[in-house]
Amino acid sequence: xxxxxxxxxxxxxxxxxxxxxxxxxxxxxxxxxxxxxxxxxxxxxxxxxxxxxxxxxxxxxxxxxxxxxxxxxxxxxxxxxxxxxxxxxxxxxxxxxxxxxxxxxxxxxx
Amino acid sequence: xxxxxxxxxxxxxxxxxxxxxxxxxxxxxxxxxxxxxxxxxxxxxxxxxxxxxxxxxxxxxxxxxxxxxxxxxxxxxxxxxxxxxxxxxxxxxxxxxxxxxxxxxxxxxxxxx
Numbered sequence: 001x002x003x004x005x006x007x008x009x010x011x012x013x014x015x016x017x018x019x020x021x022x023x024x025x026x027x028x029x030x031x032x033x034x035x036x037x038x039x040x041x042x043x044x045x046x047x048x049x050x051x052x053x054x055x056x057x058x059x060x061x062x063x064x065x066x067x068x069x070x071x072x073x074x075x076x077x078x079x080x081x082x083x084x085x086x087x088x089x090x091x092x093x094x095x096x097x098x099x100x101x102x103x104x105x106x107x108x109x110x
Numbered sequence: 111x112x113x114x115x116x117x118x119x120x121x122x123x124x125x126x127x128x129x130x131x132x133x134x135x136x137x138x139x140x141x142x143x144x145x146x147x148x149x150x151x152x153x154x155x156x157x158x159x160x161x162x163x164x165x166x167x168x169x170x171x172x173x174x175x176x177x178x179x180x181x182x183x184x185x186x187x188x189x190x191x192x193x194x195x196x197x198x199x200x201x202x203x204x205x206x207x208x209x210x211x212x213x214x215x216x217x218x219x220x221x222x223x
Contacts (some may be wrong), residue, residue, distance in 0.1 A: 034211065041217070042216060044212045046212070046213070095144070098143075099157060102150065102151060103153075
């Protein structure tokens with residue numbers, strides 16, 4: 001059974017607008033969450049993370065929100081840029097290992 | 111430059127022919143891991159290692175072996191590859207298990223005929 005779910009396989013957004021990528025998890029013991037970005041023919045690269053003791057973490061155009069009661073997190077990208085077009089993976093970390101979602105392909109159109 | 115390297119980047123082989131995919135990191139990281147990426151399935155962990163001589167199974171370890179004889183290297187071994195192991199493989203490392211930000215290698219695309 002999937003422990004980390006990204007229910008939207010793809011998302012298309014206009015340049016300059018907000019992109020919102022969603023992620024749900026099932027295990028309340030997860031204490032650390034991360035977002036990775038992946039371009040074709042490259043390995044994933046770390047984007048932003050959040051600890052379960054926080055509900056928001058911001059880094060430039062990227063903000064991650066965590067709703068522990070709903071077991072839900074989201075990544076907001078504002079404003080979206082064409083270079084943000086990539087596959088975004090949500091991951092949860094129980095004790096240092098990473099459990100990934102299936103990814104959401106974001107397309108930002110000029 | 112801090113990096114995780116994998117070799118080969120591309121490999122086409124035949125069923126049953128043993129192969130090894132090497133992984134090396136130059137960041138003195140304790141934690142290393144192997145993942146496979148398949149369409150519609152995302153990234154799934156194969157094996158991980160928390161330190162030298164310490165390895166453990168991930169979610170999909172069947173058909174794979176690993177070893178961690180030294181800190182920098184974490185090879186992935188397929189003793190008898192089968193077509194269902196055709197996939198894109200990533201090696202990753204991180205400073206420690208408490209620091210979950212992992213650095214990924216560029217990937218190895220393996221095709222087993």
